Amino acid sequence: MRIATLARLGVYLALLVVLQGAKCPTIPTTKNLKMTVVTQQYVELTFAARGSINTHSDTDTIDVAQLRQDLEDAGVDVESVDSVFVASVLYGVTAYNEAATDREIVDGTVTVSRPDQASSATIFDNVDQPVYPLLGELVPAPVELGGIAYVNDLLADVLQAIKSGGSEIFLVEADASGVSEPQGRYTNFDWRVRINFHVVGETDMEVPDF
Amino acid sequence: MNRPIVLRLILSGLLLAAVSGPAVAQLNEDLLGLSDENLKGYLDPLQVGLSGTLNSAVFRSGFVPQTGFEFTVGVAAMAVGFSSGDRTYRPVDPEGFTSLEPTDVPTVVGDPAGVIVLGEGGLARGYPGGFDLEGFEIAVPQASLGCVLGTRVLVRYIALNLGDADLGEFKYLGIGGQHSISQWIPSLSVDLAVGAFYQDFKISDDLLHVQSMQLNLTGSRQIGILQPYVGVGYDTLTLDAHAEDEDHPEDAIDVNLDRKSNMHFTLGLMARLSILGIFGEYNAGAGAGFALGFDLGTIGGANHANRDAS
Numbered sequence: 001m002r003i004a005t006l007a008r009l010g011v012y013l014a015l016l017v018v019l020q021g022a023k024c025p026t027i028p029t030t031k032n033l034k035m036t037v038v039t040q041q042y043v044e045l046t047f048a049a050r051g052s053i054n055t056h057s058d059t060d061t062i063d064v065a066q067l068r069q070d071l072e073d074a075g076v077d078v079e080s081v082d083s084v085f086v087a088s089v090l091y092g093v094t095a096y097n098e099a100a101t102d103r104e105i106v107d108g109t110v111t112v113s114r115p116d117q118a119s120s121a122t123i124f125d126n127v128d129q130p131v132y133p134l135l136g137e138l139v140p141a142p143v144e145l146g147g148i149a150y151v152n153d154l155l156a157d158v159l160q161a162i163k164s165g166g167s168e169i170f171l172v173e174a175d176a177s178g179v180s181e182p183q184g185r186y187t188n189f190d191w192r193v194r195i196n197f198h199v200v201g202e203t204d205m206e207v208p209d210f
Numbered sequence: 211m212n213r214p215i216v217l218r219l220i221l222s223g224l225l226l227a228a229v230s231g232p233a234v235a236q237l238n239e240d241l242l243g244l245s246d247e248n249l250k251g252y253l254d255p256l257q258v259g260l261s262g263t264l265n266s267a268v269f270r271s272g273f274v275p276q277t278g279f280e281f282t283v284g285v286a287a288m289a290v291g292f293s294s295g296d297r298t299y300r301p302v303d304p305e306g307f308t309s310l311e312p313t314d315v316p317t318v319v320g321d322p323a324g325v326i327v328l329g330e331g332g333l334a335r336g337y338p339g340g341f342d343l344e345g346f347e348i349a350v351p352q353a354s355l356g357c358v359l360g361t362r363v364l365v366r367y368i369a370l371n372l373g374d375a376d377l378g379e380f381k382y383l384g385i386g387g388q389h390s391i392s393q394w395i396p397s398l399s400v401d402l403a404v405g406a407f408y409q410d411f412k413i414s415d416d417l418l419h420v421q422s423m424q425l426n427l428t429g430s431r432q433i434g435i436l437q438p439y440v441g442v443g444y445d446t447l448t449l450d451a452h453a454e455d456e457d458h459p460e461d462a463i464d465v466n467l468d469r470k471s472n473m474h475f476t477l478g479l480m481a482r483l484s485i486l487g488i489f490g491e492y493n494a495g496a497g498a499g500f501a502l503g504f505d506l507g508t509i510g511g512a513n514h515a516n517r518d519a520s
Contacts, residue, residue, distance in 0.1 A: 033341070033342055035322040035324075035340070036324025037324070037339070085326075085336075087333060089306075142331075145331055148333060
């Protein structure tokens with residue numbers, strides 16, 4: 001009997017712990033923290049390779065106002081953004097309009113430039129690549145250090161504009177060149193270069209405090 | 211960008227535990243920069259937490275009456291702690307990126323400060339921070355119904371609309387049973403039962419889909435109002451996530467985390483006062499942790515009484 005009484009007491013104590021614990025198991029408290037967040041954005045440059053002309057240009061934009069909106073939509077504190085940098089450069093074919101599938105680009109080169117500046121830099125070069133296998137694909141490009149640094153400088157300006165509340169639209173121009181083989185047969189395909197960049201910032205989070 | 215996912219995963223993983231709306235959008239964006247393989251590394255501790263909690267407190271007794279009406283309803287709260295190894299993972303370089311040196315980065319439960327990994331050619335990759343969680347905790351309702359031929363049915367069920375249109379509906383179902391072994395071996399001095407329990411929960415259909423299966427052998431002995439019990443089991447859990455970006459279908463997230471399987475050991479104590487049962491148990495499974503809870507109801511006990519009498 002005595003043991004049973006003690007056991008009952010233990011049960012009641014256990015019940016009290018369950019029901020009155022500082023952190024109720026069924027209703028967790030929350031805590032606030034600043035968490036590093038990363039969003040990936042990109043600029044994409046498209047080229048139409050036609051006929052015997054094997055040098056092409058395209059221009060894409062980085063709209064600071066839109067980028068700021070994207071970040072805010074994602075809950076990122078724009079003031080906290082401290083890094084924007086190139087994460088990868090990809091390329092691929094979006095349309096292939098030739099009967100034969102043996103088209104190949106030899107010594108493909110892409111340079112990037114900013115129309116508001118006189119400078120430019122090669123982002124990748126010396127690429128020999130069969131065209132048809134890249135249809136619908138995006139594969140990594142063998143990047144050049146100088147070209148990435150050039151784009152990173154551009155992104156640093158973008159970052160400054162984001163934080164200063166500006167609404168600039170940055171232009172990114174790319175020039176592509178190469179030899180399309182076999183020569184003497186009409187070239188007809190579309191391709192693209194995508195420059196992915198990461199935007200690193202912080203966001204205030206409210207999370208369970210277990 | 212309109213990709214509805216990852217914090218939803220986390221949110222569901224944490225079983226709707228008070229994560230704010232902006233956080234949902236945020237983790238979603240975070241994971242855009244992660245390859246599928248690294249997404250698995252980032253989310254892997256979720257499996258530890260989910261398996262360690264969901265597969266706890268299911269079987270709390272080896273005693274299953276051969277016959278007699280049984281119906282109980284209760285709540286089980288389960289918690290597991292994360293180890294230091296759960297807080298980081300080593301990302302795999304995606305194709306076209308070669309990191310300058312191996313670097314560990316936070317998992318979803320790791321440090322809130324993210325890491326930037328430098329790579330060859332001037333490239334770099336950002337990895338998001340985690341939620342700085344030391345443990346994982348959920349509470350679920352559970353009912354039992356029996357008993358026929360020494361067998362009882364166990365059920366867990368939750369279905370609710372999460373309110374936020376982004377989150378959709380949450381459905382959770384667990385179903386299984388226990389069958390008495392000791393009824394076939396009268397010479398046993400303890401009650402012994404085998405059990406199986408399947409659990410399935412989904413958020414927004416296939417946005418997040420978690421399935422677990424537990425096989426278990428539980429032994430217990432009634433001592434007055436107390437009933438110590440031990441269990442040994444085998445748990446498996448799979449976690450799949452799928453989300454599409456309407457604007458960029460090529461960026462769809464389709465993650466199937468590898469099946470997590472592990473042995474599971476339980477040491478617990480149940481006390482029953484009339485229609486009230488209270489239990490506490492320690493579990494060593496996918497993670498180590500504790501469970502507490504109670505149930506209300508009636509348990510048919512003729513065989514049990516006979517055993518005690520003998």
